[in-house]
Amino acid sequence: MTHGRGQSSRRVEPGPLARVEGEGSLRVEVRDGRVTDVALNIFEPPRFFEALLRGRRYDEAPDITARICGICPVAYQLSACAAIEDACGVRVSERTTSLRRLLYCGEWIQSHALHIYLLHAADFLGCRDAVELAERDRPAIERGLSLKRTGNLVMETVGGRAIHPVNVRVGGFYRAPDLAAIAALAEPLRRARQAALDTVTWVTGFEFPDIEGNYLFVAMRHPERCPMESGTVASSGGLDASPAEFAQFVVEEHVARSTALHARLFGRDHYLTGPLARYAINAAVLPPLAREAASSAGLEGLVRNPFRSIVVRAVELVFACDEALRLVESYEPPDPPASDVHPIAGFGAGATEAPRGILLHTYELDGRGLIRSARIVPPTAQNQLSIEDDLRRVVEDGLDLSDLALTGRCEHAVRNHDPCISCAAHFLDVSVERQ
Amino acid sequence: MTARVVVTGLGSEFRRDDGVGVAVARAVIERHPIGPDAFVTSVDPFRDPTDLLDLWEGAELAVVVDATRTGAAPGTICMVELDHAALPGGDASSSTHGLGFAAVLRLAHAMQRAPRRVVLIGIEGADFSAGKGLTAAVDHSIGEASDMVADLIRRAAPCA
Numbered sequence: 061m062t063h064g065r066g067q068s069s070r071r072v073e074p075g076p077l078a079r080v081e082g083e084g085s086l087r088v089e090v091r092d093g094r095v096t097d098v099a100l101n102i103f104e105p106p107r108f109f110e111a112l113l114r115g116r117r118y119d120e121a122p123d124i125t126a127r128i129c130g131i132c133p134v135a136y137q138l139s140a141c142a143a144i145e146d147a148c149g150v151r152v153s154e155r156t157t158s159l160r161r162l163l164y165c166g167e168w169i170q171s172h173a174l175h176i177y178l179l180h181a182a183d184f185l186g187c188r189d190a191v192e193l194a195e196r197d198r199p200a201i202e203r204g205l206s207l208k209r210t211g212n213l214v215m216e217t218v219g220g221r222a223i224h225p226v227n228v229r230v231g232g233f234y235r236a237p238d239l240a241a242i243a244a245l246a247e248p249l250r251r252a253r254q255a256a257l258d259t260v261t262w263v264t265g266f267e268f269p270d271i272e273g274n275y276l277f278v279a280m281r282h283p284e285r286c287p288m289e290s291g292t293v294a295s296s297g298g299l300d301a302s303p304a305e306f307a308q309f310v311v312e313e314h315v316a317r318s319t320a321l322h323a324r325l326f327g328r329d330h331y332l333t334g335p336l337a338r339y340a341i342n343a344a345v346l347p348p349l350a351r352e353a354a355s356s357a358g359l360e361g362l363v364r365n366p367f368r369s370i371v372v373r374a375v376e377l378v379f380a381c382d383e384a385l386r387l388v389e390s391y392e393p394p395d396p397p398a399s400d401v402h403p404i405a406g407f408g409a410g411a412t413e414a415p416r417g418i419l420l421h422t423y424e425l426d427g428r429g430l431i432r433s434a435r436i437v438p439p440t441a442q443n444q445l446s447i448e449d450d451l452r453r454v455v456e457d458g459l460d461l462s463d464l465a466l467t468g469r470c471e472h473a474v475r476n477h478d479p480c481i482s483c484a485a486h487f488l489d490v491s492v493e494r495q
Numbered sequence: 496m497t498a499r500v501v502v503t504g505l506g507s508e509f510r511r512d513d514g515v516g517v518a519v520a521r522a523v524i525e526r527h528p529i530g531p532d533a534f535v536t537s538v539d540p541f542r543d544p545t546d547l548l549d550l551w552e553g554a555e556l557a558v559v560v561d562a563t564r565t566g567a568a569p570g571t572i573c574m575v576e577l578d579h580a581a582l583p584g585g586d587a588s589s590s591t592h593g594l595g596f597a598a599v600l601r602l603a604h605a606m607q608r609a610p611r612r613v614v615l616i617g618i619e620g621a622d623f624s625a626g627k628g629l630t631a632a633v634d635h636s637i638g639e640a641s642d643m644v645a646d647l648i649r650r651a652a653p654c655a
Contacts, residue, residue, distance in 0.1 A: 130540070170543075178594070191598070194605035201606060205545055212543050221542045 086470060087090075088455050095455045098448045100474075113434040118144050118403045118425055119230045120237035125421070125436065129480060130223050131174070134167040134215070135414030136421075137228040138289050142410025143421040144230045146304070150401050155394035156232040157289065158387050162242075163218040163225065164288045164412070165384035169252065170211025170222070171415035172377045175478045176259060177204025180370055183472040184266040190239045200262060203255050207377065208250040215382060217241050232398030242391045249388060253381035257353060260374040264357040269469070271453050272364040274327050277337035279414050286342050286379060288413050295331065296362070304409035307422045310437055331444030333417025334477060335372040336363055341343060347386075364474040366450050403429025411466040414439055415488050416478050447477055498534035499652045501517045501554045501610065502644055503547065505561040505596060507540045512569070512620030512633045514539075515640075516560040519618070522641035523648075532652035535644075548603055556651040557610040558644055559596065562633075563617035570632035571619040572640050576612060614647060616640055629655045 089097040109128055115120060121140040126133035132357065138160055152160075177200065178190040187193040194201040212222035217237055219225025227233050281300065282291035288419040293299065293306040301309060311327035320430045325331050339354070340362050346354065354375045363372055385404030405427040411420045454473045504520030506513040517537040524535050538546060551557050563573065579600055603609035618640055621630045629637075 189653055191601045191605045198606050201602075205548065208543070208545065211551070221541050222543050 061238055076250050086474065088451060088470065090455065090459065091461060093456075094387045095452045098451045098455070100444055100451075101446055105131065110434045110436055113423075113431050116431050118148070118423070118429040118431060119401070120435070121421075121423060121431065122230060123226075126224055126228075128436070128438075131171050131480065132167060132414045132416065132419070133224045134164055134219065134228070135412055135419045137225070138164060139410045139412045139414075139419045139421040140423075141228065141230050142290065142303070142412060143408045143423050144410070144425075145401065145408070146360070146410055147408025147423055147425050148230075148401050148403055149406075150231060150399055152232055152399050153394055155392050156397075157398065158391070159218060159233060159236065159394055160228075160289045162384055162387040162391075163215060163228070165210045165380045165387065166214025166218065168211070168288070168380040168415050169214065169377060169384070170208050170255075171478075172373050172380070173204050173207035173211060174414075176263065176370055176373055176377070177201060177207075180475050180478070181263070181266075183468075183475060184263075184268075188335050203258060203262075207252050207255050207381075209260070210248045210381075213219065213248055214245055217245055231396055231401040232394055232396075236393035236395065236397040239391065239393065243389050245388050245486065246385060249381055249385040253349075253378065253385060256374065256377035257349075258382045259377055260353045260357050260371065263370045263374045266370070268365055268367040269454070269457070270365070271367065271450075272456055273332070273366055273446065273450055273453065275336065275340075275364060276325065276331040277340040277362075277443070278325065278331045279337040279341040280411060280418060281341055282345075286338075286345055286347070286383070290412070292447075293411060293418065295325070297329075297336075299325070302409070303411035303420060304407070304422070306411060307409045307420060307435065307437075310420070310442070312437065312441065321437075321441050322444055323437060326444070329444065329448065332446040332477075333439050333442050335369050335376055336366065337417065338376070338413065339363055339372045346375075347382055348378060349382045350375055351380045366473065369476045369478075403427075416440060416480060417442060438480070440477075443477050444480065447474055447479065450474075450476070498532055498553075499555045500533040500558065500648050501550050501556070502533065502558040502560070503550060504535075504537040505539075505559060508627060509540075509622055509625065511622045511626055512563075512618075512629055513562045513619045513623050514627075515562050515620060515629055515633050515637070516635075518629065518637050519560045519616070519640045519644065522637050523644045526641055526647075527645040529648070530652065533648045544596070544599050545602075547596075547599045548606070548608055551603060551610050552574065552608060554610040555612065556647065557613045558616060558647050559613065560616045560618070560644065561596070562620040562623075564581065564620060564623070565617075567619045567634070569619055569621035569630055570636040572636055572643065573615075573617045573619075574643060575615045575617070577615055578642040579609065579613070613652075616643055 122137040125136040125140050182189055182193050215222045220227040255356055256372045277296040280287035280291040281294040285373045299459050310323050310327055312321035312323050357371050403425055407424050409422045411418055420437040422435040426432050450473050454469055504516035506516040508514030509515050520535050520537045618636050
């Protein structure tokens with residue numbers, strides 16, 4: 061809806077923003093051709109998970125926190141496990157780590173396929189939604205659904221079901237899948253890997269607005285592999301911190317307009333997690349196939365154009381399929397399926413790479429293994445301020461656009477980061493005021 | 496999988512009456528002989544809604560059983576043959592988590608993978624709060640609703 065577009069005052073108020081998870085709105089104020097204020101108003105009701113965890117047993121955290129999100133439950137389960145195991149001084153076996161990584165690959169595949177094909181591609185192709193895209197390019201949507209199905213299959217095989225898996229526990233798994241079940245994933249994953257390579261080719265052909273962000277990238281780092289389920293936290297500014305140190309460095313503040321906390325590094329710098337950050341920190345350790353895909357897509361060095369995040373996400377699809385296949389081919393069931401974990405009083409921190417970025421959990425346990433305090437820092441809360449910064453640039457760059465086109469560009473800019481407001485609140489009416 | 500008739504119970508059994516579609520699907524399996532031309536299943540919150548696209552592949556008739564909230568008396572059963580062109584529009588994926596039934600059906604039509612006929616059997620719910628168990632009036636409607644589903648199967652797939 062557009063009100064009063066004129067030389068001195070313009071105001072744009074479209075309906076709720078679609079193709080993001082959760083409820084919120086966006087308000088932009090423009091004065092004399094400059095953006096004076098950008099605000100993501102997140103009114104998704106607060107969900108109180110951190111309070112809900114107090115007094116619960118240490119081994120309940122993975123399943124309770126998994127319910128925060130139906131798209132990235134594995135991220136919640138594995139960050140919770142990592143934090144609890146850190147508190148209890150437990151290191152899981154390499155076989156357990158590999159199986160966790162395979163499960164995580166399944167989540168990355170289904171989440172990235174969903175975002176690229178059903179949520180984001182329509183923005184680039186002038187379609188209203190995935191239905192219109194399916195009418196125009198059915199093979200593309202078939203490819204996306206096939207990828208998503210393969211991700212679901214990996215999660216069902218390792219985790220017991222595609223949404224909110226039930227096989228994850230502190231210390232490992234309730235049951236290790238047998239060799240035949242894992243081997244049966246190989247052929248679907250080979251097909252998915254080819255579909256992921258085709259996805260890179262497809263999205264590389266999109267047109268991208270020429271906008272760049274001056275991001276501080278923050279992603280996990282691992283000495284031996286592309287990080288997913290473990291590692292330290294690194295930044296493009298030189299940070300290299302353990303999850304426990306990172307938890308100290310991230311300062312969250314409450315602002316009136318949002319039920320999600322705003323995160324800053326050292327209470328000062330806003331930063332970006334997610335695909336662009338992972339590529340900035342870990343491009344050099346990408347396996348050969350993903351590196352070749354990135355090169356063929358023209359991704360050189362840092363990618364600072366947020367609209368090209370869809371290309372990086374597609375490269376991550378290649379990585380996740382390829383990595384899953386490697387893990388399938390080298391699978392040895394963890395025996396026992398879980399390490400013994402005896403709770404002790406203490407503090408633990410765990411961080412993993414959710415599809416949208418770093419997910420940090422910390423827990424304080426008492427001597428009986430009850431949770432005294434919990435802290436959950438999801439990717440979207442960390443990215444909020446960077447998203448607002450993107451919007452400022454997008455609006456200033458697009459002041460000549462019609463209100464309708466500018467609103468569409470803003471929504472597109474938000475979707476670049478695949479935000480999950482349900483996770484963070486623990487989005488979107490857009491209002492642009494021009495004066 | 497290919498079946499001429501695909502029956503799907505939708506809903507969450509952890510949201511009381513929202514689970515009636517799942518309960519009816521279960522009752523159809525328990526109370527009625529199902530031949531090879533029919534397939535009865537459920538899509539609950541732990542299953543990807545786009546699974547419906549695969550379930551419907553090659554089907555002549557899709558029967559979807561779900562709870563309704565129309566203001567009718569709890570347990571009231573309605574049967575509607577759905578015209579996809581008349582389905583509510585809007586964005587097909589306004590929520591990443593909740594790709595709705597209407598959106599999946601529109602997607603199926605766009606991809607030419609929709610069944611020729613889609614019949615919705617709705618059972619009016621009263622309590623959609625968290626927890627298990629149906630209210631009495633809704634529970635009492637399961638038998639009649641499952642008979643209606645079985646009748647649809649018989650007429651669409653007489654050999655079943």
